[in-house]
Amino acid sequence: MRRVSIATTVSSGNFLPATDLESKLAILADAAKYDASCASSGSKRESRGGLGSTEGMGICHSYTPDGRCVSLLKVLLTNVCIYDCQYCVNRVSSDTPRARMSVEEVVRLTMDFYRRNYIEGLFLSSGIIRSSNYTMDQLVQVAKTLRDRENFRGYIHLKTIPGADEELIEEAGLYADRLSVNIELPTLGDLQQLAPEKKRDEIEDTMGQIKVRRDEVDADKKNGLRPPRFAPAGQSTQMIVGATPTTDRDILATSSTLYQTHRLRRVYYSAFSPIPHADSRLPGQAPPLVREHRLYQADWLIRFYGFDAGELTSDEQANLSLELDPKHAWALAHREQFPIDINLAAREMLLRVPGIGERGVKRILRTRKHHAIRDEDLSRLGIVYRRARPFIITADRHPGPLMIDRADLIEKTRPKQRQLMLFDAADSASNGQV
Amino acid sequence: MSTSNYHAPVHSFRSWRDAARRYLQAGVAPENIRWVDRRSGANQSQQDLFASGEPDFPPQTPPLDTINVPSSFLEIAPTVACHRSAECWSLLYRLLWRLTHSEKHLLMIASDPDVVRLTRFEKAIRRDSHKMKAFVRFRRSVDDLGEHYIAWHRPDHFILRHTAPFFRRRFDVMRWTIMTPDESCHFDGDKLIFGAGMPRSEAPNEDELEPLWKTYYANIFNPARIKLDAMRAEMPKKHWPTLPETEMIGSMLREAPRRVDQMIQTTNTISSAQSFVPEHASIEGLRLAASKCQGCSLCQSATQTVFGHGPATASVVVIGEQPGDQEDVTGKPFVGPAGQLLREELMSVGIDPESVYMTNAVKHFKFTRSSKRRLHKKPSAREVAACRPWLEAELKRIKPAQILCLGATAASAIHGPNFRLTQQRGAFISTRFADQTFATYHPSAILRAEQTSAQNETASQIRDLFHRDLKAFASHIKAPPA
Ligand code: SF4
Numbered sequence: 019m020r021r022v023s024i025a026t027t028v029s030s031g032n033f034l035p036a037t038d039l040e041s042k043l044a045i046l047a048d049a050a051k052y053d054a055s056c057a058s059s060g061s062k063r064e065s066r067g068g069l070g071s072t073e074g075m076g077i078c079h080s081y082t083p084d085g086r087c088v089s090l091l092k093v094l095l096t097n098v099c100i101y102d103c104q105y106c107v108n109r110v111s112s113d114t115p116r117a118r119m120s121v122e123e124v125v126r127l128t129m130d131f132y133r134r135n136y137i138e139g140l141f142l143s144s145g146i147i148r149s150s151n152y153t154m155d156q157l158v159q160v161a162k163t164l165r166d167r168e169n170f171r172g173y174i175h176l177k178t179i180p181g182a183d184e185e186l187i188e189e190a191g192l193y194a195d196r197l198s199v200n201i202e203l204p205t206l207g208d209l210q211q212l213a214p215e216k217k218r219d220e221i222e223d224t225m226g227q228i229k230v231r232r233d234e235v236d237a238d239k240k241n242g243l244r245p246p247r248f249a250p251a252g253q254s255t256q257m258i259v260g261a262t263p264t265t266d267r268d269i270l271a272t273s274s275t276l277y278q279t280h281r282l283r284r285v286y287y288s289a290f291s292p293i294p295h296a297d298s299r300l301p302g303q304a305p306p307l308v309r310e311h312r313l314y315q316a317d318w319l320i321r322f323y324g325f326d327a328g329e330l331t332s333d334e335q336a337n338l339s340l341e342l343d344p345k346h347a348w349a350l351a352h353r354e355q356f357p358i359d360i361n362l363a364a365r366e367m368l369l370r371v372p373g374i375g376e377r378g379v380k381r382i383l384r385t386r387k388h389h390a391i392r393d394e395d396l397s398r399l400g401i402v403y404r405r406a407r408p409f410i411i412t413a414d415r416h417p418g419p420l421m422i423d424r425a426d427l428i429e430k431t432r433p434k435q436r437q438l439m440l441f442d443a444a445d446s447a448s449n450g451q452v
Numbered sequence: 453m454s455t456s457n458y459h460a461p462v463h464s465f466r467s468w469r470d471a472a473r474r475y476l477q478a479g480v481a482p483e484n485i486r487w488v489d490r491r492s493g494a495n496q497s498q499q500d501l502f503a504s505g506e507p508d509f510p511p512q513t514p515p516l517d518t519i520n521v522p523s524s525f526l527e528i529a530p531t532v533a534c535h536r537s538a539e540c541w542s543l544l545y546r547l548l549w550r551l552t553h554s555e556k557h558l559l560m561i562a563s564d565p566d567v568v569r570l571t572r573f574e575k576a577i578r579r580d581s582h583k584m585k586a587f588v589r590f591r592r593s594v595d596d597l598g599e600h601y602i603a604w605h606r607p608d609h610f611i612l613r614h615t616a617p618f619f620r621r622r623f624d625v626m627r628w629t630i631m632t633p634d635e636s637c638h639f640d641g642d643k644l645i646f647g648a649g650m651p652r653s654e655a656p657n658e659d660e661l662e663p664l665w666k667t668y669y670a671n672i673f674n675p676a677r678i679k680l681d682a683m684r685a686e687m688p689k690k691h692w693p694t695l696p697e698t699e700m701i702g703s704m705l706r707e708a709p710r711r712v713d714q715m716i717q718t719t720n721t722i723s724s725a726q727s728f729v730p731e732h733a734s735i736e737g738l739r740l741a742a743s744k745c746q747g748c749s750l751c752q753s754a755t756q757t758v759f760g761h762g763p764a765t766a767s768v769v770v771i772g773e774q775p776g777d778q779e780d781v782t783g784k785p786f787v788g789p790a791g792q793l794l795r796e797e798l799m800s801v802g803i804d805p806e807s808v809y810m811t812n813a814v815k816h817f818k819f820t821r822s823s824k825r826r827l828h829k830k831p832s833a834r835e836v837a838a839c840r841p842w843l844e845a846e847l848k849r850i851k852p853a854q855i856l857c858l859g860a861t862a863a864s865a866i867h868g869p870n871f872r873l874t875q876q877r878g879a880f881i882s883t884r885f886a887d888q889t890f891a892t893y894h895p896s897a898i899l900r901a902e903q904t905s906a907q908n909e910t911a912s913q914i915r916d917l918f919h920r921d922l923k924a925f926a927s928h929i930k931a932p933p934a
Binding site: 039040043044045047048050051052066067068069070071073077078079080081082083084085086087088091092093100101102109110111127130131133134135136146149150169181210214215216217220289307381382384385387388389391395398399 | 557561562563564565568582585586587588589592601621622623624625659663664665669672674675676678680681682686687695697701704705708724836837838840869872884
């Protein structure tokens with residue numbers, strides 16, 4: 019049996035680049051492990067005449083002991099980089115072993131892995147070699163070869179290199195299902211401090227270009243034209259959280275703006291991990307993963323539950339509670355709005371009740387048309403009874419005005435199993451659902 | 453209870469549907485039918501034996517009419533019928549009965565116990581089918597007909613027929629077979645063919661690509677965030693035997709603490725000048741500290757650190773690439789031939805070189821040795837990055853109004869790696885270091901071009917452009933915009 023190497027990331031002073039495919043893959047996958055994005059959803063592609071399909075919903079083909087899923091072959095084309103971003107293991111001043119795969123090697127790996135049903139497709143990113151344009155062109159070559167020569171119909175996510183020419187972005191969007199440009203850090207100040215060579219303008223320009231192009235395609239479609247597809251699964255971004263003292267309030271404000279301005283599909287939050295050869299300006303310890311989880315939950319509430327970014331935190335409480343999920347924390351801080359009648363309340367308000375999810379709301383609305391909802395129905399409708407109870411009136415129970423004002427309401431409604439949090443965290447890292 | 457009990461063996465959704473329709477029309481209530489599940493049993497001959505049993509029906513079954521059931525039931529029923537629990541048949545019939553007996557909206561009532569159960573069954577099937585899509589691992593084999601991809605998988609429920617169309621859509625250019633203990637499915641590039649269940653030993657037990665896949669799996673994981681429960685919840689242990697990558701989990705976990713240790717330990721490894729830069733020092737303090745810098749390996753072979761030079765109150769900072777041979781010996785920047793050329797040119801456009809603060813992007817001389825001389829060697833991006841904290845500290849103290857970058861190295865140290873000297877030369881750009889940042893050639897480019905006689909023309913061209921750039925730069929110093 020062949021020996022399978024686990025990447026030994028650190029071998030100080032070793033600058034000989036890896037040469038055989040297995041060790042290159044080890045290095046380039048290791049370098050990609052900090053990327054939070056893994057989704058492969060949101061795109062539909064006809065499978066006829068080629069290998070693969072994308073059917074709207076992504077599939078996680080495996081899970082690693084960190085609880086995260088493996089959906090795409092997530093690699094870097096190379097981890098050589100001319101930038102020196104302090105939070106990044108591939109920064110030019112880091113001693114990490116380097117490798118570079120050829121376009122052909124990435125294409126072959128993707129096809130071979132796909133045929134065995136190991137993956138849904140490819141998520142390709144890269145350190146910046148020579149220039150943004152050169153690097154972007156290499157990424158585009160991989161996608162182009164997969165689509166044109168190999169007739170590959172699986173999912174392709176390309177990480178766009180900020181500052182690359184518009185024509186390259188255009189081309190990338192023709193082959194990729196999703197494009198992403200990493201915003202890197204939540205605020206301009208953070209970026210200046212830790213990645214002074216990266217420019218927020220350049221990053222947002224690229225996002226803007228992608229948005230404009232997508233808008234054009236949509237407009238053409240509306241007018242009955244059949245324009246070539248352009249990044250049908252939209253664009254996403256990632257920001258590193260916890261590398262600077264920036265608050266959740268600022269982070270959520272930034273993501274809200276990004277969603278609005280550039281029509282992003284997703285913002286990924288990646289808790290800063292201690293990285294090899296980090297700069298002394300960075301914290302040595304990672305922020306609690308729960309924080310990342312809370313941000314995903316808050317993000318979800320903003321996108322799908324009608325919450326405004328500013329509602330979930332306040333100037334005094336600028337960080338999300340680590341203990342309670344953001345909706346629960348919000349409800350406890352807004353008791354005057356409760357209890358609400360589950361048989362009468364509007365959808366928007368039902369969505370704001372702790373312990374009731376989007377699916378629960380759907381079931382409530384459907385069921386109450388035919389039959390008044392009673393207490394005993396709640397758990398059958400998928401509602402967390404213990405948590406929701408003080409906040410709702412059912413056909414046979416009114417919690418009474420005193421209930422909602424009780425000082426121990428937090429205790430009464432707190433999730434029972436602390437252990438569950440770990441679970442949630444993994445789950446929400448992949449879908450963000452609350 | 454006067455009605456007799458009916459015995460109804462079923463072996464597929466279709467046989468249940470046919471029987472259910474007849475019972476319904478005969479008005480047989482759910483509690484009077486004993487549904488008997490005949491699906492299971494990997495052994496085909498045994499199954500045949502049982503499957504031959506036909507349901508009993510009431511003696512006078514009326515002719516078949518169409519029965520009106522909501523389409524949502526018709527959509528969900530075949531899925532639920534994949535459930536391994538024998539109970540699925542009676543549940544389906546009970547629902548069918550209620551739907552056609554004055555409870556038309558039954559499926560809308562999400563809290564009804566039968567509907568809850570139906571939803572639960574459906575969810576189990578969806579999950580199982582999703583896991584099949586995810587966890588089938590094809591192994592490549594080759595026979596007379598060419599490549600053949602074969603997988604063995606153990607689902608919880610009878611979902612192969614339900615899920616096979618997905619594999620057909622996805623892998624329609626491959627010849628493949630999926631075996632399960634209950635049944636198997638083969639795709640020949642044209643149609644799906646279903647057959648008997650197969651033992652695992654029928655499938656190939658290795659694939660040449662698995663070592664690469666395992667390498668990928670072992671490395672894409674972040675050892676700093678282990679969450680085993682989350683992994684087990686999504687990837688139930690019973691599937692592990694057919695997932696080659698799970699073999700790695702043990703060694704990945706054993707390795708994890710060591711990898712994390714390495715990640716943290718090396719956090720303090722010196723790889724830049726940052727840790728040598730005193731936070732609140734004057735230019736003089738910086739100079740002193742820089743003389744002891746070991747931010748990169750260049751300090752080992754150079755004679756001394758060549759720090760910036762000039763008035764700390766200068767409004768103009770000139771940045772070059774790195775000290776040369778003479779600078780290395782004297783410890784002062786821009787004293788060699790290129791420096792002389794620069795000083796002459798500055799004077800000719802009316803800038804006093806002594807009023808300017810001159811420094812370099814890299815503070816140590818980098819060279820290769822030829823037989824008699826030390827030859828300048830371009831610093832790598834890594835060295836420029838390592839030395840950058842010094843440059844930043846200098847600029848932070850001096851706060852110049854104008855910066856003049858000489859050559860691509862200096863320009864990209866200020867503007868970032870995407871700066872193109874050929875395109876952006878000679879323009880004033882505002883940066884966080886100075887309102888007016890300007891880039892032109894490095895004077896050594898002129899000297900180098902002059903040395904190669906063939907390029908005399910180029911040399912004078914560059915010299916002209918260089919002169920013109922400096923003039924433009926100087927004119928802004930004299931008359932800064934309002
Ligand atoms: S070149 Fe710069 S970083 Fe390297 S040792 Fe010299 S002063 Fe320090």
